[in-house]
Amino acid sequence: xxxxxxxxxxxxxxxxxxxxxxxxxxxxxxxxxxxxxxxxxxxxxxxxxxxxxxxxxxxxxxxxxxxxxxxxxxxxxxxxxxxxxxxxxxxxxxxxxxxxxxxxxxxxxxxxxxxxxxxxxxxxxxxxxxxxxxxxxxxxxxxxxxxxxxxxxxxxxxxxxxxxxxxxxxxxxxxxxxxxxxxxxxxxxxxxxxxxxxxxxxxxxxxxxxxxxxxxxxxxxxxxxxxxxxxxxxxxxxxxx
Numbered sequence: 001x002x003x004x005x006x007x008x009x010x011x012x013x014x015x016x017x018x019x020x021x022x023x024x025x026x027x028x029x030x031x032x033x034x035x036x037x038x039x040x041x042x043x044x045x046x047x048x049x050x051x052x053x054x055x056x057x058x059x060x061x062x063x064x065x066x067x068x069x070x071x072x073x074x075x076x077x078x079x080x081x082x083x084x085x086x087x088x089x090x091x092x093x094x095x096x097x098x099x100x101x102x103x104x105x106x107x108x109x110x111x112x113x114x115x116x117x118x119x120x121x122x123x124x125x126x127x128x129x130x131x132x133x134x135x136x137x138x139x140x141x142x143x144x145x146x147x148x149x150x151x152x153x154x155x156x157x158x159x160x161x162x163x164x165x166x167x168x169x170x171x172x173x174x175x176x177x178x179x180x181x182x183x184x185x186x187x188x189x190x191x192x193x194x195x196x197x198x199x200x201x202x203x204x205x206x207x208x209x210x211x212x213x214x215x216x217x218x219x220x221x222x223x224x225x226x227x228x229x230x231x232x233x234x235x236x237x238x239x240x241x
Contacts, residue, residue, distance in 0.1 A: 113199025
């Protein structure tokens with residue numbers, strides 16, 4: 001499979017899991033970079049286009065048929081304007097995120113801990129904005145793509161989104177804790193990052209655990225989370241044979 005064909009496949013599906021595509025990405029750093037940029041653009045656009053539905057929209061639409069022509073024109077203009085602003089903002093956010101990808105990619109990240117810390121800082125504002133209780137069924141649906149599931153998990157999961165580690169699709173989870181939240185990454189072992197068991201920066205502490213089929217990375221500002229979550233994950237996160 002030549003490089004042009006591989007790029008065409010990735011343009012259609014940046015998260016392609018075709019064995020030939022994955023093998024080519026593992027062997028070609030330029031292709032891996034190309035796939036990573038496409039994945040980041042895909043995720044950025046997906047986030048930017050999540051435009052909220054205006055409140056009471058259905059009630060307003062039901063009232064439109066009873067209005068006269070002048071009222072209809074006024075209502076139509078108002079609705080168009082109310083949708084134009086968030087859509088314009090969404091497009092701007094998408095463009096800004098795309099332009100910022102190159103800077104993020106060119107950082108000197110070499111190990112799984114540095115990548116996790118960078119990702120936590122990058123996603124922090126979005127996580128706090130979008131945090132909401134995730135059902136265990138929905139989380140396990142995402143974990144299924146990593147041949148894993150959480151068995152009888154009791155702690156509230158408030159964030160669950162796919163992300164990428166060195167071009168490899170991973171899973172970003174946030175778990176509610178007594179002092180706030182802790183971040184958990186499920187990173188397939190194909191990600192070409194040096195493994196480090198412990199890491200930290202001025203704000204966060206972290207550790208990584210090698211588990212079947214994936215590395216589990218935990219990041220938190222509270223050391224208690226790093227003492228409690230590894231035991232829970234070892235017991236509750238089950239990988240299929």
